Amino acid sequence: MTVTPANPRTTAANPRTTTAKPRIQIFEVSTLYGAATLAAAIDAGRFGPAADVRRILLVSNNAAIPETALRMETMTGYDRIITRFDEVIDWNEAIQPHHPATWSPRTEEAPLWQRVFRTAWDLGDAPVELIVESIQVNPAKALAFVFAESTVQVYADGLMSYGPTREELPQSIACRIGRLLHLDLVPGLRPLLLSEYGVEPELVPDDAFRGVLAEIAEAAEGDRTLAEAVAAEPTALLLGQYLAALDILTADEEEELHIRMMRGAAAAGHTSVIFKPHPTAPARYSTALNEAAEEAGVRLTVLDGPLLAETFYERCRPRLVVGCFSTAMVTASVYYGVPIARVGTDTVLERLKPVENSNRVPLTVVDHIVPDLETGAGPAVPGAGPETxxxxxxxxxxxxxxxxxxxxxxxxxxxxxxxxxxxxxxxxxxxxxxxxxxxxxxxxxxxxxxxxxxxxxxxxxxxxx
Known part of the structure; x- marks a missing residue:
């Protein structure tokens, strides 16, 4: 198992300078957006001072085929984020050949696995605090089983925090959850997640998160892909989600959805548009969109580098962000004051199965508070939602x-x-x-x-x- 020093005070020659600390915090993360949320919470003092705790960032790649997916360490700004932690551990490597989304220890094996990880990560017998995402599923659930005596804190990095818990949690885990940290993406709306267990939500301060996003954007200085996108002087950004991967739409339907976004932006008067595809989207999406843009007389630039959409907001404030129900839409509105509009939510509402699908609440929220670009309604900065x-x-x-x-x-x-x-x-x-x-x-x-x-x-x- 590879343990990578992340903090300047922890050197390669002496990677264990912090093991004498009385407490250990393990932060499990699978996306850079989630890591940015954790960094903001740390900066805001939500996890106490760094002097008396050893912080480990446990990175998990949950893609269906991790070997072919974009790795977090290749994302722009990753090197800035990890300075908040003493070291970084690769969860995929720690449990190989198992997959992070499916592996969990058998009940009788959990104590053995804890000894394995404590030895490999040099945790000693120090108390461990777990800070995880999506506690209902692995790898967060697996970690909670392994470190069965550890306190648990959950953080949510998107709109799913407003929805219900995906399934009933074992009482042995539920009773240990202390709080839910989340971003204030929809002011006034209280998360439903984990509320049935009496878990109180706690906001990650807006200014702290905005500061981390600015730090990530600063790391993109000199990025050729971003520079080309900014040079195109775009006024609108289209967000792809790759809903075909979730079996919500077919690949052809999602391709058409992106074209509808572009046509809606063109009809609203935008002649220079950026398309940011989902990192796992097929290349042909961009090809079809290029052809449609040419027909509509729109200058289209594809931003397909390892960048957060928020980095583009920071560098080139668009006048419109269009998506289906992406969290990045709401981020544009809440943290940058950019007007947003939706396309295709009605279709997805009809297709979304089963009823328990966790995307239902994010979809409902966006559909309810964000204007539909195709109806002629102008984009808006929603702010607090309506009373309904x-x-x-x-x-x-x-x-x-x-x-x-x-x-x-x-x-x-x-x-x-x-x-x-x-x-x-x-x-x-x-x-x-x-x-x-x-x-x-x-x-x-x-x-x-x-x-x-x-x-x-x-x-x-x-x-x-």
Missing amino acids: LTPLVRAVGHCMQPKLYPLLRDETARFLDSHRGDADMARYFDAERLTQLSLPGGGGPAPRVGASSRLRRSLIRAGRG
Whole structure:
């Protein structure tokens, strides 16, 4: 297992100068955006002073085929981020030949694995604190099993923090979670994630995150790809998500979605446009978009380097950012004041399966608060959501995970009942699921609002509610 010194005070000749510290914090991360979130939280003092703790950045590449995916250390700004940590450890290498998304130790093997990692990483017998993303799945869940006595903190680096927990957590993990750190991407909206366990959300300060983004952008000085993009004097940026990889759209449909974004920007008067494809998107996406841009008389520049979209916002403030439901859209609005618009959310709402799909809440939020570029509505900086946003998100969350959030049933029923006949609201909910749950909008009898929580829990456990 390779342990790479990250902090200047920890040298290659003496990589263990910090092992005498009484506490160890292990920060698990899989994206540079997530690492930037952690860096901002550290800078803001959310994890205490650096003097009395040894910090390890545990990097996990969760791509389906990690060997062919973009590695985090190749991303612009990575070298700036890791200065907050004493060393960097490659999780993929630590558990090879297993895949980070699927490997978890057997219950009886967990103590053995902890001894293996404590020896390999020179942790000694110091107490370990875990700071992880997506605690419902591996590798975060695997780490929580291995370090079974460790406290756990969860951080969320995108819109998914506003949605429900993906599945019920083992009580042995749930009882150890101290807080949920998240960015204030939708001011006024409180995360639903982990709320059923009484976990309190805590904001990562805007100025701290903005400072880290500026630091990453500074690291892009001299980047040829970025310089070419800025030289094109674009006024709009299109964000690709590669929804085909999630089996939400076909590759052809996603290709057409990008073309619709470009045409919408052109119709709004933008003649120089940047397209930032998803890092795993096929090259043909850019080819088809180039052909459509030429037909529309739009100058198209593809920004396909190892850069965060936020680095482009920092260097070249566009007047419009267009996407489907990417977190990077909301970042542009919240942290840079750039007007945003959406394209294709209606199609994705129809296609998104199953009901429990974790993308449902991010999609709902963006669809509800961001203008649709194709309807002629002008782009906007949404700010705080409308009064309907919080009850809508809570209702969608209950329908996604009724067993985890039975106490939201009554308010969900009231919300749905108050919006009967409202087609705009109805499209956020699956009619079949509403029928299964005997909620307004489904095909069953009207629910009796106000039933006792105990009865509701009994019905749900029996599979009847």
